[in-house]
Amino acid sequence: MAFPISYDPDPVDSAAHLIQVALTPVFMLSGIGTLINVFNTRLARVADHLEDVRKKLGSPKTDDTPVDPVDSPERLKTQQTRLHRRVFVLDVAILLNAIGGASxxxxxxxxxxxxxRDASTSAWLLALFGIALACTVGSLMFFLADTLLSWHGLRRDTDLSLDAE
Structure with a gap:
Protein backbone atom coordinates (compact mmCIF):
# COMPACT_ATOMS: atom_id res chain seq x y z
CA MET A 1 0.00 0.00 0.00
CA ALA A 2 1.58 3.26 -1.15
CA PHE A 3 1.17 6.51 0.71
CA PRO A 4 -0.52 9.25 -1.31
CA ILE A 5 1.90 11.89 0.02
CA SER A 6 4.97 12.31 -2.09
CA TYR A 7 8.15 13.73 -0.71
CA ASP A 8 9.91 16.31 -2.85
CA PRO A 9 13.14 17.50 -1.15
CA ASP A 10 13.54 20.63 -3.31
CA PRO A 11 10.87 22.79 -1.57
CA VAL A 12 12.19 21.75 1.85
CA ASP A 13 15.77 22.56 0.88
CA SER A 14 14.82 25.92 -0.56
CA ALA A 15 12.73 26.77 2.51
CA ALA A 16 15.59 25.75 4.81
CA HIS A 17 18.00 27.88 2.77
CA LEU A 18 15.62 30.86 2.93
CA ILE A 19 15.38 30.52 6.72
CA GLN A 20 19.17 30.34 7.03
CA VAL A 21 19.63 33.42 4.88
CA ALA A 22 16.89 35.33 6.70
CA LEU A 23 18.41 34.59 10.13
CA THR A 24 21.86 35.95 9.29
CA PRO A 25 20.80 39.63 9.46
CA VAL A 26 18.89 38.94 12.69
CA PHE A 27 21.99 37.58 14.41
CA MET A 28 24.09 40.40 12.97
CA LEU A 29 21.63 43.02 14.28
CA SER A 30 21.57 41.34 17.68
CA GLY A 31 25.36 41.48 17.89
CA ILE A 32 25.48 45.09 16.70
CA GLY A 33 22.83 46.08 19.25
CA THR A 34 24.82 44.44 22.03
CA LEU A 35 28.00 46.22 20.92
CA ILE A 36 26.22 49.58 20.83
CA ASN A 37 24.96 48.93 24.36
CA VAL A 38 28.50 48.12 25.56
CA PHE A 39 29.95 51.18 23.82
CA ASN A 40 27.24 53.48 25.23
CA THR A 41 27.79 52.17 28.75
CA ARG A 42 31.53 52.68 28.43
CA LEU A 43 30.99 56.16 26.99
CA ALA A 44 28.76 57.07 29.94
CA ARG A 45 31.44 55.97 32.40
CA VAL A 46 34.11 57.97 30.54
CA ALA A 47 31.82 61.02 30.50
CA ASP A 48 31.25 60.70 34.26
CA HIS A 49 34.98 60.47 34.83
CA LEU A 50 35.54 63.51 32.60
CA GLU A 51 32.95 65.44 34.62
CA ASP A 52 34.82 64.58 37.85
CA VAL A 53 38.11 65.77 36.35
CA ARG A 54 36.47 69.02 35.21
CA LYS A 55 35.07 69.60 38.71
CA LYS A 56 38.51 69.03 40.25
CA LEU A 57 40.11 71.41 37.76
CA GLY A 58 37.43 74.04 38.32
CA SER A 59 37.38 73.97 42.10
CA PRO A 60 39.42 76.77 43.66
CA LYS A 61 42.40 75.74 45.74
CA THR A 62 42.70 77.23 49.19
CA ASP A 63 45.74 77.41 51.42
CA ASP A 64 44.38 74.75 53.79
CA THR A 65 43.70 72.27 50.95
CA PRO A 66 46.21 69.42 51.24
CA VAL A 67 48.52 69.09 48.25
CA ASP A 68 47.87 65.83 46.43
CA PRO A 69 50.49 65.06 43.75
CA VAL A 70 48.13 62.56 42.13
CA ASP A 71 45.53 65.30 41.57
CA SER A 72 47.90 68.01 40.39
CA PRO A 73 46.52 70.35 37.72
CA GLU A 74 49.04 69.12 35.14
CA ARG A 75 48.06 65.51 35.76
CA LEU A 76 44.36 66.37 35.65
CA LYS A 77 44.78 68.20 32.33
CA THR A 78 46.61 65.22 30.87
CA GLN A 79 43.85 62.96 32.12
CA GLN A 80 41.24 65.31 30.64
CA THR A 81 42.95 65.17 27.24
CA ARG A 82 43.06 61.38 27.35
CA LEU A 83 39.38 61.23 28.32
CA HIS A 84 38.47 63.53 25.41
CA ARG A 85 40.31 61.15 23.07
CA ARG A 86 38.40 58.23 24.52
CA VAL A 87 35.08 60.04 24.02
CA PHE A 88 35.99 60.69 20.38
CA VAL A 89 37.06 57.08 19.79
CA LEU A 90 33.88 55.72 21.38
CA ASP A 91 31.74 58.15 19.38
CA VAL A 92 33.30 56.86 16.16
CA ALA A 93 32.79 53.25 17.30
CA ILE A 94 29.11 53.92 17.97
CA LEU A 95 28.71 55.73 14.66
CA LEU A 96 30.31 52.87 12.72
CA ASN A 97 28.12 50.37 14.54
CA ALA A 98 25.00 52.38 13.72
CA ILE A 99 26.00 52.45 10.04
CA GLY A 100 26.62 48.70 10.26
CA GLY A 101 23.16 48.18 11.75
CA ALA A 102 21.52 50.31 9.07
CA SER A 103 23.42 48.41 6.37
CA ARG A 117 9.71 40.23 -6.75
CA ASP A 118 12.09 37.50 -7.92
CA ALA A 119 14.45 40.32 -8.71
CA SER A 120 18.19 40.08 -8.81
CA THR A 121 19.27 42.06 -5.77
CA SER A 122 22.40 40.08 -5.06
CA ALA A 123 24.72 43.02 -5.78
CA TRP A 124 22.82 45.23 -3.32
CA LEU A 125 22.67 42.41 -0.78
CA LEU A 126 26.41 41.76 -0.96
CA ALA A 127 27.31 45.46 -0.90
CA LEU A 128 25.11 46.27 2.09
CA PHE A 129 26.17 43.22 4.06
CA GLY A 130 29.82 43.94 3.20
CA ILE A 131 29.41 47.51 4.48
CA ALA A 132 27.81 46.16 7.65
CA LEU A 133 30.70 43.77 8.26
CA ALA A 134 33.34 46.42 7.49
CA CYS A 135 31.69 48.96 9.81
CA THR A 136 31.39 46.39 12.59
CA VAL A 137 35.06 45.47 12.26
CA GLY A 138 35.93 49.18 12.22
CA SER A 139 33.89 49.81 15.36
CA LEU A 140 35.70 46.96 17.10
CA MET A 141 39.03 48.50 16.08
CA PHE A 142 37.99 51.81 17.63
CA PHE A 143 36.86 49.94 20.74
CA LEU A 144 40.32 48.38 20.87
CA ALA A 145 41.81 51.88 20.62
CA ASP A 146 39.65 52.98 23.57
CA THR A 147 40.77 49.95 25.53
CA LEU A 148 44.43 50.74 24.83
CA LEU A 149 43.91 54.37 25.88
CA SER A 150 42.26 53.14 29.07
CA TRP A 151 45.06 50.70 29.85
CA HIS A 152 47.67 53.36 29.15
CA GLY A 153 45.89 55.71 31.56
CA LEU A 154 45.62 53.07 34.26
CA ARG A 155 49.31 52.22 33.93
CA ARG A 156 50.24 55.90 34.07
CA ASP A 157 47.98 56.46 37.11
CA THR A 158 49.53 53.48 38.87
CA ASP A 159 53.07 54.71 38.12
CA LEU A 160 52.23 58.20 39.43
CA SER A 161 50.66 56.91 42.63
CA LEU A 162 53.66 54.64 43.25
CA ASP A 163 55.99 57.61 42.70
CA ALA A 164 53.96 59.71 45.16
CA GLU A 165 54.43 57.17 47.97
Whole structure:
Protein backbone atom coordinates (compact mmCIF):
# COMPACT_ATOMS: atom_id res chain seq x y z
CA MET A 1 0.00 0.00 0.00
CA ALA A 2 1.58 3.26 -1.15
CA PHE A 3 1.17 6.51 0.71
CA PRO A 4 -0.52 9.25 -1.31
CA ILE A 5 1.90 11.89 0.02
CA SER A 6 4.97 12.31 -2.09
CA TYR A 7 8.15 13.73 -0.71
CA ASP A 8 9.91 16.31 -2.85
CA PRO A 9 13.14 17.50 -1.15
CA ASP A 10 13.54 20.63 -3.31
CA PRO A 11 10.87 22.79 -1.57
CA VAL A 12 12.19 21.75 1.85
CA ASP A 13 15.77 22.56 0.88
CA SER A 14 14.82 25.92 -0.56
CA ALA A 15 12.73 26.77 2.51
CA ALA A 16 15.59 25.75 4.81
CA HIS A 17 18.00 27.88 2.77
CA LEU A 18 15.62 30.86 2.93
CA ILE A 19 15.38 30.52 6.72
CA GLN A 20 19.17 30.34 7.03
CA VAL A 21 19.63 33.42 4.88
CA ALA A 22 16.89 35.33 6.70
CA LEU A 23 18.41 34.59 10.13
CA THR A 24 21.86 35.95 9.29
CA PRO A 25 20.80 39.63 9.46
CA VAL A 26 18.89 38.94 12.69
CA PHE A 27 21.99 37.58 14.41
CA MET A 28 24.09 40.40 12.97
CA LEU A 29 21.63 43.02 14.28
CA SER A 30 21.57 41.34 17.68
CA GLY A 31 25.36 41.48 17.89
CA ILE A 32 25.48 45.09 16.70
CA GLY A 33 22.83 46.08 19.25
CA THR A 34 24.82 44.44 22.03
CA LEU A 35 28.00 46.22 20.92
CA ILE A 36 26.22 49.58 20.83
CA ASN A 37 24.96 48.93 24.36
CA VAL A 38 28.50 48.12 25.56
CA PHE A 39 29.95 51.18 23.82
CA ASN A 40 27.24 53.48 25.23
CA THR A 41 27.79 52.17 28.75
CA ARG A 42 31.53 52.68 28.43
CA LEU A 43 30.99 56.16 26.99
CA ALA A 44 28.76 57.07 29.94
CA ARG A 45 31.44 55.97 32.40
CA VAL A 46 34.11 57.97 30.54
CA ALA A 47 31.82 61.02 30.50
CA ASP A 48 31.25 60.70 34.26
CA HIS A 49 34.98 60.47 34.83
CA LEU A 50 35.54 63.51 32.60
CA GLU A 51 32.95 65.44 34.62
CA ASP A 52 34.82 64.58 37.85
CA VAL A 53 38.11 65.77 36.35
CA ARG A 54 36.47 69.02 35.21
CA LYS A 55 35.07 69.60 38.71
CA LYS A 56 38.51 69.03 40.25
CA LEU A 57 40.11 71.41 37.76
CA GLY A 58 37.43 74.04 38.32
CA SER A 59 37.38 73.97 42.10
CA PRO A 60 39.42 76.77 43.66
CA LYS A 61 42.40 75.74 45.74
CA THR A 62 42.70 77.23 49.19
CA ASP A 63 45.74 77.41 51.42
CA ASP A 64 44.38 74.75 53.79
CA THR A 65 43.70 72.27 50.95
CA PRO A 66 46.21 69.42 51.24
CA VAL A 67 48.52 69.09 48.25
CA ASP A 68 47.87 65.83 46.43
CA PRO A 69 50.49 65.06 43.75
CA VAL A 70 48.13 62.56 42.13
CA ASP A 71 45.53 65.30 41.57
CA SER A 72 47.90 68.01 40.39
CA PRO A 73 46.52 70.35 37.72
CA GLU A 74 49.04 69.12 35.14
CA ARG A 75 48.06 65.51 35.76
CA LEU A 76 44.36 66.37 35.65
CA LYS A 77 44.78 68.20 32.33
CA THR A 78 46.61 65.22 30.87
CA GLN A 79 43.85 62.96 32.12
CA GLN A 80 41.24 65.31 30.64
CA THR A 81 42.95 65.17 27.24
CA ARG A 82 43.06 61.38 27.35
CA LEU A 83 39.38 61.23 28.32
CA HIS A 84 38.47 63.53 25.41
CA ARG A 85 40.31 61.15 23.07
CA ARG A 86 38.40 58.23 24.52
CA VAL A 87 35.08 60.04 24.02
CA PHE A 88 35.99 60.69 20.38
CA VAL A 89 37.06 57.08 19.79
CA LEU A 90 33.88 55.72 21.38
CA ASP A 91 31.74 58.15 19.38
CA VAL A 92 33.30 56.86 16.16
CA ALA A 93 32.79 53.25 17.30
CA ILE A 94 29.11 53.92 17.97
CA LEU A 95 28.71 55.73 14.66
CA LEU A 96 30.31 52.87 12.72
CA ASN A 97 28.12 50.37 14.54
CA ALA A 98 25.00 52.38 13.72
CA ILE A 99 26.00 52.45 10.04
CA GLY A 100 26.62 48.70 10.26
CA GLY A 101 23.16 48.18 11.75
CA ALA A 102 21.52 50.31 9.07
CA SER A 103 23.42 48.41 6.37
CA UNK A 104 22.32 45.12 7.88
CA UNK A 105 18.71 46.31 7.76
CA UNK A 106 19.27 47.35 4.14
CA UNK A 107 20.66 43.90 3.34
CA UNK A 108 17.62 42.28 4.94
CA UNK A 109 15.37 44.58 2.90
CA UNK A 110 17.24 43.69 -0.30
CA UNK A 111 16.82 40.01 0.57
CA UNK A 112 13.10 40.54 1.22
CA UNK A 113 12.51 42.53 -1.98
CA UNK A 114 14.51 40.03 -3.99
CA UNK A 115 12.44 37.11 -2.72
CA UNK A 116 9.08 38.85 -3.28
CA ARG A 117 9.71 40.23 -6.75
CA ASP A 118 12.09 37.50 -7.92
CA ALA A 119 14.45 40.32 -8.71
CA SER A 120 18.19 40.08 -8.81
CA THR A 121 19.27 42.06 -5.77
CA SER A 122 22.40 40.08 -5.06
CA ALA A 123 24.72 43.02 -5.78
CA TRP A 124 22.82 45.23 -3.32
CA LEU A 125 22.67 42.41 -0.78
CA LEU A 126 26.41 41.76 -0.96
CA ALA A 127 27.31 45.46 -0.90
CA LEU A 128 25.11 46.27 2.09
CA PHE A 129 26.17 43.22 4.06
CA GLY A 130 29.82 43.94 3.20
CA ILE A 131 29.41 47.51 4.48
CA ALA A 132 27.81 46.16 7.65
CA LEU A 133 30.70 43.77 8.26
CA ALA A 134 33.34 46.42 7.49
CA CYS A 135 31.69 48.96 9.81
CA THR A 136 31.39 46.39 12.59
CA VAL A 137 35.06 45.47 12.26
CA GLY A 138 35.93 49.18 12.22
CA SER A 139 33.89 49.81 15.36
CA LEU A 140 35.70 46.96 17.10
CA MET A 141 39.03 48.50 16.08
CA PHE A 142 37.99 51.81 17.63
CA PHE A 143 36.86 49.94 20.74
CA LEU A 144 40.32 48.38 20.87
CA ALA A 145 41.81 51.88 20.62
CA ASP A 146 39.65 52.98 23.57
CA THR A 147 40.77 49.95 25.53
CA LEU A 148 44.43 50.74 24.83
CA LEU A 149 43.91 54.37 25.88
CA SER A 150 42.26 53.14 29.07
CA TRP A 151 45.06 50.70 29.85
CA HIS A 152 47.67 53.36 29.15
CA GLY A 153 45.89 55.71 31.56
CA LEU A 154 45.62 53.07 34.26
CA ARG A 155 49.31 52.22 33.93
CA ARG A 156 50.24 55.90 34.07
CA ASP A 157 47.98 56.46 37.11
CA THR A 158 49.53 53.48 38.87
CA ASP A 159 53.07 54.71 38.12
CA LEU A 160 52.23 58.20 39.43
CA SER A 161 50.66 56.91 42.63
CA LEU A 162 53.66 54.64 43.25
CA ASP A 163 55.99 57.61 42.70
CA ALA A 164 53.96 59.71 45.16
CA GLU A 165 54.43 57.17 47.97
Missing amino acids: TCGAAMALFVGSI
